[in-house]
Amino acid sequence: MSHRAAAKTKVHVRAPGKINVFLKVGRLQDDGYHDVASAYQAVSLFEDVRAYQADDFSVSVTGSVDLDGVPTDETNIAVQAAKLLARETGHQGGVHLEIEKHVPAAGGMGGGSADAAAALLACDHLWGTALPRERMLELAAELGADVPFALTGGTAIGTGRGDKLSPALAQGHSHWVLVLPDSGLSTPEVYHELDRHRQRNGSTLLPVTDRPEVDPKVLQALRAGDPHMLAESMHNDLQAAALQLEPALIDILELGEANGALTGIVSGSGPTIAFLAADVDSALDLQVALSAARLDVVRVSGPVHGARVLAE
Ligand code: ATP
Numbered sequence: 001m002s003h004r005a006a007a008k009t010k011v012h013v014r015a016p017g018k019i020n021v022f023l024k025v026g027r028l029q030d031d032g033y034h035d036v037a038s039a040y041q042a043v044s045l046f047e048d049v050r051a052y053q054a055d056d057f058s059v060s061v062t063g064s065v066d067l068d069g070v071p072t073d074e075t076n077i078a079v080q081a082a083k084l085l086a087r088e089t090g091h092q093g094g095v096h097l098e099i100e101k102h103v104p105a106a107g108g109m110g111g112g113s114a115d116a117a118a119a120l121l122a123c124d125h126l127w128g129t130a131l132p133r134e135r136m137l138e139l140a141a142e143l144g145a146d147v148p149f150a151l152t153g154g155t156a157i158g159t160g161r162g163d164k165l166s167p168a169l170a171q172g173h174s175h176w177v178l179v180l181p182d183s184g185l186s187t188p189e190v191y192h193e194l195d196r197h198r199q200r201n202g203s204t205l206l207p208v209t210d211r212p213e214v215d216p217k218v219l220q221a222l223r224a225g226d227p228h229m230l231a232e233s234m235h236n237d238l239q240a241a242a243l244q245l246e247p248a249l250i251d252i253l254e255l256g257e258a259n260g261a262l263t264g265i266v267s268g269s270g271p272t273i274a275f276l277a278a279d280v281d282s283a284l285d286l287q288v289a290l291s292a293a294r295l296d297v298v299r300v301s302g303p304v305h306g307a308r309v310l311a312e
Contacts, residue, residue, distance in 0.1 A: 006128050007053070007126065007127055007128040008125060008128070009053055010050065010051070010126070010312065011050070011122045011123075011125040011126045011309060012048065012049070012122070012310045012312050013048075013051070013119075013307055013308065013309050014046045014047070014049075014307070014310055015047050015049070015114035015115070015117045015118040015121075015150050015151075015306065015307035016043060016044070016047075016114060016150065016153055016304050016305070016307075017042075017045045017046070017103035017111055017114055018041060018042050018043065018109060018113075018114075018146065018149060018150070018267075018268075019040070019041050019043055019109065019265075019267045019268075019274045019302065020039065020236060020265075020268045021039045021040075021041055021218060021222075021230065021234050021265070022037075022038060022039040022214050022218045022233070022234060022235055022236070023036060023038045023039075023238060024036065024037045024212035024213070024214070024215075024235070024237050025191070025194060025212065025237040025238060026209055026211060026212045027210050028198075033161060034191060035159070035160060035161065035211060035212060036145075036159070036160075036212060037157070037158075037213045037214045038158040038159075038162050038214070039155070039157055039158075039168060039218050039219070039222065040146075040149045040155065040156050040157075041154075041155050041170075041174060041302040042149070042150075042153035042154060042155075042302055042304045042305070042306060043109075043176060043300040043303075044302065044304050045103050045109065045178070045300050046102055046114070047099065047100065047101055047102060047103055047111060047114040047115050048099075048100040049078060049097055049099050049100075049115060049118035049119055049122050050097070050098040050100075050122070051082075051095050051096070051097055051098075051119065051122035051125075051126045052096045052097075052126075053093065053095070053096075053126065054093070054094045054095055055093060055094050056094040057074060057082055057083060058079075058096045058097070059073075059078055059098075059099060060072060060096075060098050060099070061098075061099045062098070062099070062100050063101030063102055064101070064102050065102060065103065065104045065107075065111075065180065066104070066105065066182065067101065067105065068105070068183075069105055069184060070099075070105045076097075077112045077113070077115060077119075077144065078099055078112075078115040078119035079097065080116070081115075081116040081117075081120045081123070081139075081143055081147075082095045082097065082123045084120075084142065084143065085119075085120055085127075085139065086123070086127075088131065088135070088139060089127070089129040091123075091129055093127065095119075095126060095127075097119055097122070099115050101115075104180045105184055106184020106186060107181055107184055107185075107267070107270075107272040108185065108266065108268035108269045108270045108271065108272050109268065109272050110149070110150060110268065112144070113143075113144050113145075113149070113150045114150040114307070116140070116150070117140055117148075117151045117306070117307040118150075120139060120140060120143075120151070120307075121136070121151065121307045121308070121309065122309070124136065125309055136151065137152075140163075141161075141163040145160075145162040145163045146162060146163075148163050149162070149163075149165060150306060151306050151307050152165060152306045153303065153304060153305045153306025153307070154168075154170070154304075154305070154306065155167070155168045155170035155302075155303045156168055159212075159213075168219060168223075169219075169223045170222040170223065170303060171223060171224065171225030172225030173225075173301045173302065174230065174276060174301060174302050175276070175277040175278075175279060175280050175299070175301055176274050176277070176301065176302065177256070177274075177275045177277060177283050177286045177287050177290060177298075178267075178272055178273070178274050178297065178298050178299075178300060179252050179256070179273040179275070179295050179296065179297055180297070180298060181270075181271040181272055182296070184271070185245060185246060185269055185270050185271045186269075187268070187269040189245065190238050190242050190245065190269040190270065191238070191241075191269070193241035193242075193245055194237065194240070194241040197240060197241055197244065215233055215235065217229070217233035218234070218235075220233075221233050227276055227277070227279075228262060228278070230262075231263040232263075234265050234276065236268075238266065238269050238270065239265065239270070242270030245270075246270065246271045249266065249271055249273060252264075252295065253273060255290065255293060256273065256275040256286060257275075259285070259290065260278075260285055261277060261282075261286055262275075262276045262277065262278055263275070263276055275290075283299050284299070
């Protein structure tokens with residue numbers, strides 16, 4: 001008897017973007033990569049991916065964010081995810097993927113990773129391939145370091161390339177106000193800038209470790225659900241590099257903090273800025289103040305669930 005579930009004609013999956021509330025980057029390794037220690041929180045800014053039965057592989061992209069630079073050919077990471085699942089399972093057909101983007105492209109919030117996670121889950125349901133969860137997480141890690149987290153969601157600690165996940169105990173909800181960029185920053189470029197910065201300032205910086213760790217204060221703040229404690233312990237090693245490449249972000253950070261944010265941080269490799277608010281009312285006030293400065297602002301909360309199939 002086959003263990004495969006019945007194939008469907010259409011599947012809709014929603015997957016979240018993320019904020020790195022903590023990101024420490026280890027030394028540049030010989031293979032050109034860095035190990036990281038990250039605390040991720042999935043937030044209520046979602047990518048919607050709809051998958052339809054097709055003979056070959058194709059993708060179309062719409063959404064509320066600037067779509068420049070988002071590929072609509074087989075280099076789209078969602079198509080790569082679908083092809084990887086087909087190879088893994090021996091599935092013979094293809095898929096047409098419709099991506100509805102709300103997470104800024106190249107914004108440091110893992111939008112492409114959310115699309116890849118959504119495509120894996122959607123195709124698994126569409127084709128009835130019933131891949132075991134553990135294997136799906138392994139395929140996700142092959143696609144990109146942030147893809148496993150887009151599948152699991154919630155709050156988690158990531159080590160290795162960021163893909164070795166363990167859930168973090170977290171209480172309550174964080175209220176965030178995000179300033180979305182008009183253009184993206186390339187993740188590899190931000191890492192290169194960090195490496196250059198470390199080379200230039202080597203003797204004056206704290207030693208850079210091979211095995212970075214998440215500060216226990218962050219874990220304590222998440223466990224306690226205390227936004228003030230979290231604000232004090234948030235940190236991003238990539239922030240200085242992102243600010244070097246996009247100096248205009250400095251004014252945005254100052255504006256948010258002058259208007260009631262507990263703190264602001266560059267999310268991942270940026271250039272999205274995430275402001276943490278004490279509660280929903282101060283998040284609303286902050287949203288109004290930043291919108292008045294003609295910034296593209298969105299209010300979100302976290303943690304939220306990982307990629308999941310929606311009933312249509
Ligand atoms: P991360 O925070 O995981 O580093 P990011 O949010 O900064 O990622 P993404 O939006 O995930 O960046 O995409 C980075 C690059 O990947 C884009 O500039 C684009 O060239 C390419 N790309 C491939 N597929 C997609 C996709 N589905 N959505 C967005 N970008 C994609």
